[in-house]
Amino acid sequence: MGSLSSLNSICIDGGCFVKYQDGVKNSMVKKLCVRASVAKSVPQNIEIKTQRSEKFRIGVLGASGYTGSEIIRLLASHPNYQITLMTADRKAGQSIGSVFPHLVRQDLPDMVAVKDADFSTVDAVFCCLPHGTTQEIIKGLPSSLKIVDLSADFRLQDVAEYEEWYGQPHRAQELQKEAVYGLTEICRPEIQNARLVANPGCYPTSIQLPLIPLIKANLIEMKSIIIDSKSGVSGAGRGAKEANLYTEIAEGIHSYGVTRHRHVPEIEQGLSEAAKSKVTVSFTPHLMPMSRGMQSTIYVEMAPGASTEDLYHHLRHFYEKEEFIVLLGKNEVPHTRHVRGSNYCLINVFPDRIPGRAIIISVIDNLVKGASGQALQNLNLMMGIPETTGLLFVPLFP
Amino acid sequence: MGSLSSLNSICIDGGCFVKYQDGVKNSMVKKLCVRASVAKSVPQNIEIKTQRSEKFRIGVLGASGYTGSEIIRLLASHPNYQITLMTADRKAGQSIGSVFPHLVRQDLPDMVAVKDADFSTVDAVFCCLPHGTTQEIIKGLPSSLKIVDLSADFRLQDVAEYEEWYGQPHRAQELQKEAVYGLTEICRPEIQNARLVANPGCYPTSIQLPLIPLIKANLIEMKSIIIDSKSGVSGAGRGAKEANLYTEIAEGIHSYGVTRHRHVPEIEQGLSEAAKSKVTVSFTPHLMPMSRGMQSTIYVEMAPGASTEDLYHHLRHFYEKEEFIVLLGKNEVPHTRHVRGSNYCLINVFPDRIPGRAIIISVIDNLVKGASGQALQNLNLMMGIPETTGLLFVPLFP
């Protein structure tokens, strides 16, 4: 993607993005990235601030979890942001260093309960709270705030689907309509104008980044997309659960949530919109002994006449100006280890033994491109800051 | 399976095994388990020995690798076998405790070079040598010896295929014809009468155990069998390779040998014979941080009218008398951790979101049911000893 001209050429094929660029909304087709309410322009105070080269003041809601601490890590060296508020209800009153000793050197305010937070002191928030709770909190935030929400609460356009998969009614449906889906490389124009961004899930990120361009270009069939994903354990959060103890995870692998993982509707929403028809995928996540990292091995049937080279070159061309999406060279296999701690997504395409099928592999760090890194990438866009600012970490290996 | 009557009922469905049982060979169809030369009866000296309740004398060729040491572990408490010969060319003259300190308490002869081995002192051998070398060694063994070969040298019936995948001519083609494929629960009658058993690869074991019965029962389609396997590192052996260093494996996952793994022809051979037509599968192995363990997540299209319940019940019935093949209860997910160190294979069947498809998951310990454990199971059969003898280890967890 990366340029209007490449976007145009895609949109001629796919027929979906072209209108976004001239600002006209197509209200007849549900959109992945843009919702009913029109995104607003950047507020005044933000423009002024940038001119003065002051830092934006950032709040991190739910700073005691792994996505919260990852936001803090990424912002530590960011030239444009300064954390001025951190909330964590059960750890209110504590310093970040006592909750996350690896952050002991960060000079940050103590955490407060969210009910005690003064939101007049921040320009934007990252919301790292559990689904359900999130809706209520965000509903109560000042409307001047820019918000990147890392929960699942605003990812699904269809409220009924939310209620089916999350087992509870949605209590902030107006906000849901406003929210823009934050798959950065796909929804960039909408994110730039958004006030509330629903940051994608980790699995959906690793899966939609390779598949959406291929679907839009009609290079793959919709009927048997089979996705076998492998995730590190940090995706399960820092909550104390028997199933996530070291002794229960080390030296083994298992599938979980077979066919019933809550990321399914999010994945199918994105692919369906790209395909302009309802897509049902096979999705089986696996939990394995790594703290960070995610691989999706995706088995697809190619469109008649399409070859793995076609798939590869389309993806390579589509992402050629993107910093964070890397199509590896021929036969090079993506490893999760090679993106650890970074915002990169490595992708490659392989021929299958079954004629007409291809194997697509993508890897990300579930806490960075799969969560806090993409969230920062989105806030950069929302704030008018160069998108890669504060995100050019080299992966940590070994 | 486990009894002739259940075998019969299977063979009525599948039409394949019935002739083996009355000793008539069907020369027109290539067989997975039986080859051209007729398997012999148990030699005299073995019968005598059993009567005297002496122990059979066992040789382990290639005792300095992981499959060799696993044979030694399993035999340590076996009531009918005694290791009297161990070979390891580069470690000749060393004690097993110096090569594998966890075996320091085993009272065993020192290792010798294979060229110095006296094979008149053994009744049977486990051959744990690399492919290629294996053919030459086995060709030179006394014909009175029972042999279980853990290499790939005698697994493929088609010599041309062997040469294509292993890049070298086969130099023991007569033996290859004699060899019986050692997938115990499937090929039991032939193994009982075999002199030379080609022990299956780890991936093929985890894949064929669930798929062969389903294929024979016409419950799944052959055209899009997609297999995503995850293996522990011991499958790569004990050779010093940069790629298998702790630092290169820990905390990550990657695919390898995409579409080109050498277990592919073995898998397709077994499935093709079950299907009585050439089957091509999609097979992608992954390497991950566990020393032992293997999961195959298998995505299949069901035959018209078949349901996941049908698949489940057929497998459950097929294996109901087997000690080592366990169909888990509804919704119970097999974990590799739950078979560690044991000869068990846990299997379950799940519905897929895509209508008409099912997900089959099987887990084994790659060094036990995937190698040395199945090898011992086979030798027990060959020697007329109860099949589970010395194999009823409870998995080690955590």
Add this chain to the structure above:
Amino acid sequence: MGSLSSLNSICIDGGCFVKYQDGVKNSMVKKLCVRASVAKSVPQNIEIKTQRSEKFRIGVLGASGYTGSEIIRLLASHPNYQITLMTADRKAGQSIGSVFPHLVRQDLPDMVAVKDADFSTVDAVFCCLPHGTTQEIIKGLPSSLKIVDLSADFRLQDVAEYEEWYGQPHRAQELQKEAVYGLTEICRPEIQNARLVANPGCYPTSIQLPLIPLIKANLIEMKSIIIDSKSGVSGAGRGAKEANLYTEIAEGIHSYGVTRHRHVPEIEQGLSEAAKSKVTVSFTPHLMPMSRGMQSTIYVEMAPGASTEDLYHHLRHFYEKEEFIVLLGKNEVPHTRHVRGSNYCLINVFPDRIPGRAIIISVIDNLVKGASGQALQNLNLMMGIPETTGLLFVPLFP
């Protein structure tokens, strides 16, 4: 050890065990192994049972934790025991396979709440409950039962010390007096006659096995025994705690409970009794990413004139008839991996750079020799069964 003659020779040096053998108790010196009440002889019903070669009926109290499941693993192949009762309050009504899927093949009764247990159906129990609770439960058990208690409740002779370290009064002081300390190789004669055995902690086992013989032989100084221990995570149990999550443990190490770990008084009790004077040790445990295993690296000052060879040869001689205690050869370093899943303790002695000092290294599997394996070893002794029965598992490597 292992024979009266070797015991005698030790006791001539150490002056401590000799009286036990002729049944005379020395009431003036506190004893590690024997308490105030005289141990009873084996009850009648047990003798009868052995003659009839029936199996003893075993209860496992607290079967839903790691030490409980390990007892079940070890008993699965034991020829003399049969589990007839399992308790687990929070998992009452569940099968063992649902709580520990690796035990799915075990044909065992469902778990019951301890209050619902019928103790008339068992001959002996392993008590795998938390400290505190344990006292109350054991107090209520029929006095005919043989009991091996894996908690800390009966390990300390000094009630005041128990209360200081465990922060609660001891509510079963009579039982505490009766309890025999279960460090098998050191306290064998007393264990044989015991009704209630207090099974040692994992750290104390790994530390006392090498140190007690050296102290009794006056080969080391008492004033600066420095113990640096490293433990696997299963020692922390199966309780859901943030600190034991995979993400908090993998790829790192840290000390914990520095100078305040609750195994300190147990270690000092054993060493003090051997030294016949109060010994204070430096003890620092570390938690590291392994599910099973424990190493104690022990730094000692040798007695004037003693050499590392003296230490080594004394230990080698002392344990030469023991199955489970292995003095490795010169320069061979014990690895925890080499005892995984087994009841072995590997020990070696190294010279230090500082003249007059030595380094002693011992490794065990914390769940086997450090808990359930030693518990079974003790019950074998209490029941008059050969001590190593059901315990000769070869370590699982890799």
Add this chain to the structure above:
Amino acid sequence: MGSLSSLNSICIDGGCFVKYQDGVKNSMVKKLCVRASVAKSVPQNIEIKTQRSEKFRIGVLGASGYTGSEIIRLLASHPNYQITLMTADRKAGQSIGSVFPHLVRQDLPDMVAVKDADFSTVDAVFCCLPHGTTQEIIKGLPSSLKIVDLSADFRLQDVAEYEEWYGQPHRAQELQKEAVYGLTEICRPEIQNARLVANPGCYPTSIQLPLIPLIKANLIEMKSIIIDSKSGVSGAGRGAKEANLYTEIAEGIHSYGVTRHRHVPEIEQGLSEAAKSKVTVSFTPHLMPMSRGMQSTIYVEMAPGASTEDLYHHLRHFYEKEEFIVLLGKNEVPHTRHVRGSNYCLINVFPDRIPGRAIIISVIDNLVKGASGQALQNLNLMMGIPETTGLLFVPLFP
């Protein structure tokens, strides 16, 4: 440390650094940081370059190992350096992305054989070559180059000691005299004026940082310093060795090189110079399953009258202006996980149970503060760049 005034106050106590500051060398006492030849001033071309705010051109010799790749990772975001030369003999002609795929996004020259390197194109080099080889290479470099050597070749002042521990004569003794020991926080003034810095080993860094200030302040006794260190596996390099395979390292721990590790003379050199007398330490390294990280647990006897509070406060004061040395709060235990990927060293002091003794714990990332990070810190000093430039990475957790 961090300022001359604090240095002065230390030197009044310790009597060692004061002369360095006024440029007078004390030829009678061997110095840790400064050698026979006087360090030169910063060369002209460097001064000019800084004024023009061009980037210094950097060579990385031995770029295919872990310390080399870590240098590249750290320099990727460094504002003052640009890598213009990378050597790797066996991988000459390859791109860095093919050797280290996590660096695929780095725009760097291909690697060349060291014999083909054009050193006129660089201002400074990091030398990441094996000991032995290093001497020869560095001897041949232009004398205008600034060099930070990460090997052991120039760490030991005493050539005889080098030859004893490394088993070969030293072939660059003049350079050895010139080399300055690069323990940054201790030897800062000398490093600033050095042309060739011998970067410390990882163990010596973790050990000397807490001990040297305490020794200089006469707070601990020299006679029984007992050091139990635990290292991640990357310290062993990327060479293919059986002992470092995943299967040989995972889920276990073992000591190695007991009393004979090659870092011993380096540790004793530093402590001896601080103590102004020959110090012999007990040093036992352990290898454990983590890719990065190192903990040293150090057991010391305190000087008469000294308390753990004294030790703590002295270290806290000594390092209070240092960015990278962090004295944790009371009872806070350093974890290796909390410095992963960063240049920090966390230290704390604990009372021991044995009266008069203390336990000091320090943790570092062996590849950063223990190797490449400290090397960069040193080059920053040598180049007149603010010392922390490019090093303020927040640790990566989990």
